[in-house]
Amino acid sequence: MLSCFRNPISNKKKKGFFLKNGAAMLEHLIHDFNGKCNPIRMYSVEELSKATNDYKSDLIDMDWNFKLYKGVHEGQEILVKMFYRIRSNVDESVDLITNEVAIASNMSNHKNFLKLIGCCLETKLPTLVYEFPAKGNLSCHIYTESDHHIGLVWPTKLKIAIQVADAVAYLHYGTTKVIVHRDIKPGHIFLDQDYVAKLSEFQMSVPIPLGETHVDVDTITGTSGYLAPEYAVHGRTSEKTDVYNFGILLFVLFVGKRMSSLLVQNEGISNPGSPCSSNESGHWSVENRCKSYLEDNILEDENKKQVEECAKLVERCLQENPDERPIMTEVAQLLRSIKSL
Secondary structure (H helix, E strand, O other): HHHHOOOOOOOOHHHHHHHHHHHHHHHHHHHOOOOOOOOOEEHHHHHHHHHHOOOOOOEEOOOEEEEEEEEEEEEEEEEEEOOOOOOOOOHHHHHEEEHHHHHHHHHOOOOOEEOOOEEEEOOOOOOOEEOOOOOOOOOOHOOOOOOOOOOOOHHHHHHHHHHHHHHHHHHEEEEEEEEEEOOHHHEEEOOOOOOOOOOOOOOOOOEEEOOOOOOEEOOOOOOOOOOOOHHHHHHHEEHHHHHHHHHHHHHHHHOOOOOHHHHOOOOOOOOOOOOOOOOOOOOOHHHHHHHHHHHHHOOHHHHHHHHHHHHHHHHHHHOOHHHHHEEEEEEEHHHHHHOOO
């Protein structure tokens, strides 16, 4: 495994970054996966600069601390994830990035994760290289607020839902520890040429220690409207917080509208993730409202039975009590059963 980090570097400064970043990555691999990882390629600063035309190539996406660029290296399209520091502590930023590398490298054999090809450790903050998702970001395909935008058809949405459920289930049960994603949303899901879903973004993901059912975190991260109540209020993190998160994703995917716009446009939906999930009169919890909205707003007759069952599944995923939510393997199985209706 150490061979993954061997790279002859002549420049003293780059070598210092390489050793520091490699040590942080190794620490995560040992802590979370007993030192195991799938082999990844080491890129030099010069290789990635050339691949992205000095980062003047297409800017695919950006988030709170990174930008995604399209690049071409040795005739292959790649996705280059360049981080920028927004926190004063460089070590903390490196820790988040190497956490992502440790997790992503161990998920890369699963077809529904964005595959980590390699990284560059010669920069102050590591730069990551992923497979290039030809169809881009899921959020570019599902929102239908504008009249000229045609969203995904129902069968494709259901296929994507199954694939993301498989990915989250593998994150929970596919390795020696349960890994909780903490921010499952359309912006963190990519699509390949055949609309195969690829889950990504693991900086804030956390492992649940063996023998434990949850961890309590000090920093609440994630997207407003997607957070489970116990996590948003108390920082309690478990596989069931991901299930809630996935329930909101299903709702947004199926109705084709942003959660923020639904919260504003519909008095019937209170803010998921807020301490109170019912309206002023105390009736209709958020799971009931999402279920009702799905049933009332998806009018494709040929898919009516599937929609009804999906609405019931969303309701189950959004239960306020985490013990009443299904686990992700059950969610994936139920979605497959719904597809066969």
